[in-house]
Amino acid sequence: MIEVRGLTKRYGEKIAVNGLTFGIEPGKVTGFLGPNGAGKTTTMRCILGLDYPNEGTVTIDGKAYQDAAYPMREVGALLEAKAVHGGRSAYNHLLCLAQTNSLPKRRVGEVLELVGLTEVAKKRSKGFSLGMSQRLGIAATMLGDPKVLMFDEPVNGLDPEGIVWIRNLMKALAAEGRTVFVSSHLMSEMENTADHLIVIGRGKLIADCTMQEFVAGASGASVRVRTPSTDQLVRVVSAKGATASIDDDGAIEVRGMTTEEIGDLAFGEGIRLHELTTIRASLEEAFMELTADSVEYHADAPGHQATTTIGSGV
Numbered sequence: 001m002i003e004v005r006g007l008t009k010r011y012g013e014k015i016a017v018n019g020l021t022f023g024i025e026p027g028k029v030t031g032f033l034g035p036n037g038a039g040k041t042t043t044m045r046c047i048l049g050l051d052y053p054n055e056g057t058v059t060i061d062g063k064a065y066q067d068a069a070y071p072m073r074e075v076g077a078l079l080e081a082k083a084v085h086g087g088r089s090a091y092n093h094l095l096c097l098a099q100t101n102s103l104p105k106r107r108v109g110e111v112l113e114l115v116g117l118t119e120v121a122k123k124r125s126k127g128f129s130l131g132m133s134q135r136l137g138i139a140a141t142m143l144g145d146p147k148v149l150m151f152d153e154p155v156n157g158l159d160p161e162g163i164v165w166i167r168n169l170m171k172a173l174a175a176e177g178r179t180v181f182v183s184s185h186l187m188s189e190m191e192n193t194a195d196h197l198i199v200i201g202r203g204k205l206i207a208d209c210t211m212q213e214f215v216a217g218a219s220g221a222s223v224r225v226r227t228p229s230t231d232q233l234v235r236v237v238s239a240k241g242a243t244a245s246i247d248d249d250g251a252i253e254v255r256g257m258t259t260e261e262i263g264d265l266a267f268g269e270g271i272r273l274h275e276l277t278t279i280r281a282s283l284e285e286a287f288m289e290l291t292a293d294s295v296e297y298h299a300d301a302p303g304h305q306a307t308t309t310i311g312s313g314v
């Protein structure tokens, strides 16, 4: 369990993290989201004692990281994949870490196997692709078989197969009862991986909730309806207090009623339906909406497309 209480970190005039309080529980993957410059890396650095907060406390299983007798046995962290001595082989890099942290030599072979780098174990890591470096970094986090794992943008540079691999790895680690805390810019990836979310913007907490709650907190679901009796359906749902708009392709988007309510109403009115689909915001849309006021650097860009279909047609 990671506990962050009232964490504030300033760099000169800049407040990178501003009174953050949250807890990361074991047994689940917790995603850490926020626009660029929100303070994610700073928070992770403070958790690991790499930066000292101006205010607040951070504990991992009840104690500060600096006070851990064998830090790598308690926390595995990947913050910067390329932070490896490039002249060393993957094997020697891990062996060096194992020896300086009183970890058994056999763990080196085990973690190389785990991340799929056994075949290149004797190659110098400076020739590694970013994806291979990520795998090496992940191998290092697992050396001490720690209960708590933190990854800053772990899928950076990984190919699709690597992304699926790390998704499954994180889920498996959480299923073993470990605490898994992971930041990522890839919303679709987070949507598939995280059970819980911590969302920050400009150093402040925006959300601490389950993935479902976060997405439901965005502007909410609507229902897409197709019918040969468009005008009639719009009339009857509007009479029930729902709002209805007609899309360019002739489908009706209804807000304020469920698929069941619309289906029953249409049945009662003798209106044939060709489609009745719940439309839910994706994590990306929910994120854009809820962090819109916290984005530090805005660019002039075309608006993003509205909805993702989750439900099924009738």
Ligand SMILES: Nc1ncnc2c1ncn2[C@@H]1O[C@H](COP(=O)(O)OP(=O)(O)OP(=O)(O)O)[C@@H](O)[C@H]1O
Residues within 6 Å of the ligand: 011, 014, 015, 016, 034, 035, 036, 037, 038, 039, 040, 041, 042, 043
């Ligand atoms: N060493 C530093 N000196 C001065 N300012 C810093 C330093 N480190 C971070 N900052 C500033 O603090 C804020 C938070 O940065 P941080 O890297 O923690 O954000 P982040 O959420 O990890 O961003 P990104 O997603 O872009 O990596 C930013 O405005 C950043 O410019």
